[in-house]
Amino acid sequence: MGELQRTVLYDLHKEYGAKMVPFAGWDMPVQFASGVMKEHLHTRAEAGLFDVSHMAQVILRGDDAARALEALVPVDVIGLKPGRQRYAMFTTxxxxxxxxxxxANKGDHLFLVLNAARRDVDLAHLHANLSGLEVEEITGRALVALQGPKAEAVLAALNPAVRDMRFMDVADLELAGATCWVSRSGYTGEDGFEISVPNTMAPRLARALLDDPRVQPIGLGARDSLRLEAGLCLYGSDIDETTTPAEADLGWAIQKVRRPGGAREGGFPGADRILAELTDGTERRRVGLAPDGRAPMRAGTQLFADEDGAEPIGSITSGAFGPSIERPMSMGYVPAGMAKPGTRLFGDVRGKRLPVSVAELPFHPHTYKR
Incomplete structure (x- = not known):
């Protein structure tokens, strides 16, 4: 492992008692002084501030950039209106x-946010396939997320215009003296905002937010349990190059215009298989899983159809204890015929077959401002 990179908020994290861990090549806070459980519950009740500056920020410029990008993703980019953002997937x-x-459609350019662990892969993919566009990685800006039911009130104290934003809106706003790129989105299932801010102004903005008594700093530990309660995928765990959109239950992200019979059907990598699975179904599906008892079933746990089954029928990809729901929760892949909520399965935990039931996702309801 090479030397870990540090975000511009590293010193602030240490000041707030962060426990730092390696993550995707970065030295990141996994928790602060209050601990993962309290951080999780505070985000659900008030507002949590997350440093997500490790993620890659990229601008695409050029003629017909939306149409060019549609050749790499199965979603409607051409129809994405200025001032709006959309979840998407690069497919193989x-x-x-x-x-x-x-x-995000910023009017004269597209703005992309990529996973930190896939930064190099994604940038190479963009450069190789979008030779007619300018692909610019933004390296002089931090990225923070303010999440929770009090997030709007907190941020509106810095700029009241945020009150007019709805889920997946994007806007350029002045916050604590900095011109920020703001989206009303996040990775917790809660209402909130993701804010790209110049590195030179990031500590000032973070302190302005943390000065509000409703805001606490939140680490990667609570970020993971929050997104799992919300039923959101983590790349490298719940989805990867071996999973398809339909298998991962992400078909909702593919708009009608790109589906079979749509005006711009297909035209992206893997379209034949992906569109066929949207129509005909898949052999396996990502599902929620609720273990009996209080002990979580974690990633890698093999699943069996009964206590004595010799061959696993699936496996768990994410698992943790859910502080908001006060019980363990997992996600994983099972045969499509066993994906109905309530189906009883068994997980192999240290050689013991323990019962687990297929559960509805999300475990905790989303509270986005529609």
């Missing part, structure tokens, strides 16, 4: 998921 020729990402 085999129909797998190269990465998931966010795409």
């Amino acid at each position: 020729p085999e129909g797998g998921l190269l990465d998931d990402l966010m795409i």
Whole structure:
């Protein structure tokens, strides 16, 4: 492992008692002094501030950039209106998921946010396939997320215009003296905002937010349990190049115009398989899983149809204890015929077959401002 990169908020994290861990090549806070459980619950009740500056920020410029990008993703980019953002996926020729990402239409350019662990893969993919466009990685800006039911009130104290934004809106706003690129989105299932801010102004903005008593700093530990309660995928765990959009239950992200019979059907890597699975179904599906008892079933746990089954029928990809729901929760892949909520399965935990039930996702309801 090479030397870990540090975000511009590293010193602030240490000041607030962060425990730092390596993550995707970065030295990141996994938790702060209050601990993962309290951070999680505080975000659900008030507002949490997350440093997500490790993620890649990319601008695409050029003639017909939206149409060019549609050749790499199965979503409607051409129809994405200025001031709006959309969840998307890079797909492989085999129909797998190269990465998931966010795409925003900023009017004269597209703005992409990519996963940190896939930064190099994604940038190479963009450069190789969008030779007619300018692909610019933004390196002089931090990225923070303010999440929770009090997020709007907190941010509106810095700029009241945020009150007019709805889920997946994007806007350029002045916050604490900095020109920020703001989206009303996040990775917790809560209402909130993701804010791209110049590095030179990021500590000032973070302190302005943390000075509000409703805001606490939140680490990667609570970020993971929050997104799992919300039923959101983590790339490299729940989705990867071996999973397709339909298998991952991400078909909702593919708009009608790109589906079979749509005006711009297909035209992206793996379209034949992906469109066929949207129509005909898949052999396996990502599902929620609720273990009996209080002990979580974690990633890698093999699933069986009964206590004595010799061959696993699936496996768990994410698992943790859900502080908001006060019980363990998992996600994983099972045969499509066993994906109905309530189906009883068994997970192999240290050689013991323990019962687990297929559950509805999300475990905790989303509270986005529609």
